[in-house]
Amino acid sequence: MTTAPSTSTEEAPKPPAPASEKSAWAGLRPLVLRLHFYAGVLVAPFLLVAALTGLLYAASFQAEEIVYDHELTVPVGDRKLPVSEQVAAAREAHPEGTISAVRPSPEADATTRVMLSGIPGVDPDHTLAVFVDPYTAKVRGELEQYGSTGALPLRTWIDEFHRDLHLGEPGRLYSEFAASWLWVIACGGLVLWFSRRRALRKIRGTSGRRRTLALHGGVGVWAAAGFIFLSATGLTWSTYAGANIGELRTSLGQETPSVSAAAAGEHAGHGAAGGTAGDAAHGVGLDKVLAAARAEGLGDPVEIVPPADEKSAYVVRQIQRSWPEKQDSVAVDPASGEVTDVLRFDDYPVLAKLTRWGIDLHTGNLFGLVNQIALMALALTLILLILWGYRMWWQRGRGSAFGRPVPRGAWQQVPPYVLVPLLAAIAVLGYFVPLLGIPLAAFLAVDIVLGEVAHRRGRRTYGSGTAAR
Secondary structure (H helix, E strand, O other), X not given: OOOOOOOOOOOOOOOOOOHHHOOHHHHHHHHHHHHHHHHHHHHHHHHHHHHHHHHHHHHHHHHHHHHOHHHHEOOOOOOOOXXXXXXXXXXXXXXXXXXXXEEOOOOOOEOEEEXXXXXXXXXXXXXXXXXXXXXXXXXXXXXXXXXXXXXXXXXXXXXXXXXXXOOOHHHHHHHHHHHHHHHHHHHHHHHHHHHOOHHHHOOOOOOHHHHHHHHHHHHHHHHHHHHHHHHHHHHOOOOHHHHHHHHHHHHOOOOOOOOOOEOOOOOOOOOOOOOOOOOOOOOOOHHHHHHHHHHOOOOOOEEEEOOOOOOEOEEEEEOEOOOOOEOOEEEEOOOOOOEEEEEOHHHOOHHHHHHHHHHHHHOOOOOHHHHHXXXXXXXXXXXXXXXXXXXXXXXXXXXXXXXXXXXXOHHHHOOHHHHHHHHHHHHHXXXXXXXXXXXXXXXXXXXXXXXXXXXXXXXXXXXXXXXXX
């Protein structure tokens, strides 16, 4: 759930009861309400940007196919030419740069991509993809490409906008901050919604602020699982939390494996007459390398990576991210054309598989168009929840100004046997997710200081709704 559910008479924290009469939840609920309110208000702008840009990204897959139809598709011919001839045509048109990978035409009407690195004017982190007709070897165009999914300029621009607002590494903090807090807001909203009396959850027959609250809570409950998933998977490749998750996976022996690209010892350094390291014509050449990979069961789509140096092998890997995923890879000796190493996706550690599936589901690859529509629906839902949250806050101020925030001091009502373990859990979680832990610690510190200032002025109350703003 998301932003700014403010308090009303039926949901405002009650005056503190005697310790003997208070349950753990009675003390904890005001704290959850205050955290949900402030997290919603302060994080909502970041979530709104993430939702809008995420909506654009989910739609970019279909847009890319329309915008770049000429480069991506060809009329179906009688027989595809050898991959080596297609690559030679691309090199003739673009002799500059180095071949970094080749993606043979995966379908009857699809072009072959020849990726070139080190091209002047192309981002060093990107490649220039040359699109070749597999039936005629004619070059149909060239476009800058980014990432393992082969994002072309339109999707690359939207992807970077969603990830870092085109601000580079500092900009990635916005998306990590949003992902760090989204699950907290969603879980807090779930707890608050199910703790309300059933009669107060109804939408039908309500109006005003109560209706907005019912819409915000009811829709949020259905979408909460999706928000928690997006938050968790988004953190896996974030800057700080992602690094901690990677270290944890490494310590557990659950990192993503890779095929060994070392050539066979007795052949290393030989058979290079056909080209130099990094050249697609190195050693036995692309056609025999691809045939060796096919013999090991690697079906389309695949990517062929030439040897990095004279002691390295070709690497052929499957690149299908849709279900069922194809992620097998092999290494092929450039001198003999023999397979020197095989890595099957079935042999990946459990966490490596879950990470792969999670990322591909998050980015809309795993289930194709259905996946992308679901992501767009989640993004639209998040936008609505944010707007409803701010509307509730406004309605609490009787339509002329935003209402008062939830009274401070709620944490002091939590029983010690609940508060101490809770603080310990938050400290551990804050260490692994610093853009959750650091802002939360800052919020608590400011809250305590402001509470003490109010106390010294004789204005501090707990849960009465009259605390100074």
